[in-house]
Amino acid sequence: MRRFIVDEEFWSLFPEARIGAIVCHGIDNSVKNTEKYEEMLRLAEKEAHKFFEKEEFSSNSVIAVWREAFKQFKTKKGARASIEALLKRVQNGNQIGNINPLVDIYNSISLRYGLPCGGEDIDAFSGDLRLTKANGNEPFIPLGEEENSPPYEGEIVYKDEAGAVCRCWNWREALRTILTEKTKNAFLCIELADDSRFDDLEAALNDLAGLVSKNLGGNVKIHILDKNHKEMMILD
Secondary structure, three states, rough: OOEEEEEEEHHHHOOEEEEEEEEEEEEOOOOHHHHHHHHHHHHHHHHHHHHHOOHHHOOOHHHHHHHHHOOOOOOOOOOOOHHHHHHHHHHHHOOOOOHHHHHHHHHHHHHHHHEEEEEEEEEHOOOOEEEOOOOOOOOOEEEEOOOOOOOOOEEEEEEEEOOOEOOOOOEEEHHHHOOOOOOOOOEEEEOOOOOOOHHHHHHHHHHHOOOOHHHHHHHHEEEEEEEEEEEEEEEE
């Protein structure tokens, strides 16, 4: 049995947050048609321009809400929400590259809806997954690096029994649990810092689940966690 639990320490900071999760079992994430996912990303990049309503990048609402959220806990200098990093690249005219089908799909959803999306390999988890405050000594080797870089005490993180899975809420993920072409079972999430865009969250979750099912097969199930529904089953 394996669960995803959002601890009270998180809800004390973000009582109006919503965490959307999709559990995928038995998918085929092998790369077969790169062109299809390139087209998906290019179309999403074009659609993302609708979020640049104001000339000052950080003043746009989809960015500002996460800038404010990141002020509520200690973060690594320069850490920004994943959606900000994606949208900044689009604004600068840089294309989002292919990684693997599942990552390409959730990146396209993130751009289309202006919401942070992420994903991890369930089979790489050790015990339950939690969204909580770090105690500051969780092992964490970031994607693309080799040295341990543990979170700060009080930092919002996803973690399991083996260490941190993603630092600064949705900023940087661990190499240990990344989605690869060999991933068969995946945990995907879409996050709201408050409940102001709940309809968008539901639409994004439905679109993401539909694209995964259509392109990668397997079984997918959608969950939405809030302060009254704080945990769910990942694996029976």
